[in-house]
Amino acid sequence: MESNIKDKVMLWRDMVRVELKGTNIKLPIVLTIIDVESKGEQTVFNHCLPPNPEQYESSYESNSHPKGPVQETLQSLCSWGLMQIRGKESRDLGFGRKYMADLCAYPALNILYGVKKLSILYNKGITGSKDLLREYLGSSGVIYSADDGIPTNLGYSNKDNPLEWYRCNPKKLDLAYRRMEEYK
Numbered sequence: 001m002e003s004n005i006k007d008k009v010m011l012w013r014d015m016v017r018v019e020l021k022g023t024n025i026k027l028p029i030v031l032t033i034i035d036v037e038s039k040g041e042q043t044v045f046n047h048c049l050p051p052n053p054e055q056y057e058s059s060y061e062s063n064s065h066p067k068g069p070v071q072e073t074l075q076s077l078c079s080w081g082l083m084q085i086r087g088k089e090s091r092d093l094g095f096g097r098k099y100m101a102d103l104c105a106y107p108a109l110n111i112l113y114g115v116k117k118l119s120i121l122y123n124k125g126i127t128g129s130k131d132l133l134r135e136y137l138g139s140s141g142v143i144y145s146a147d148d149g150i151p152t153n154l155g156y157s158n159k160d161n162p163l164e165w166y167r168c169n170p171k172k173l174d175l176a177y178r179r180m181e182e183y184k
Contacts, residue, residue: 008040
């Protein structure tokens with residue numbers, strides 16, 4: 001692993017520890033997610049447009065309110081910030097701010113909702129470190145490529161339901177497992 005990436009990820013360690021208090025989630029899991037999802041860069045976001053984005057174009061121009069129905073729909077499909085939590089997931093977990101971009105601007109919020117997501121998975125019986133990592137990464141839709149560090153959208157598993165994602169690519173999941181060992 002590039003030491004530069006690990007150094008960036010480790011900058012968030014204390015903030016992660018605060019959010020982990022009172023949970024059963026282990027620090028290396030969250031650090032690994034931050035590593036493979038954003039490389040420690042808080043402002044990373046991924047535009048994940050629905051299979052037919054043109055269906056939103058005419059409405060988009062006529063609705064200028066930043067939290068209007070069209071913008072909210074499009075932003076709910078994006079992954080935001082350090083832990084690349086999707087807008088829809090953050091709303092479902094209680095994120096009530098006006099702008100989804102706050103998930104990038106305020107890294108503590110991003111970590112809070114990422115840890116909430118992990119805690120829900122844990123409470124559903126997904127308790128092993130590798131299992132939690134697989135479930136989190138598999139539902140986010142984005143994980144960095146081992147070769148070039150470019151975010152790769154894993155695509156839609158069902159064109160009629162754009163919020164249903166493919167599971168994480170096995171090669172990329174293997175990368176995450178290796179990275180997790182480096183954070184132990």
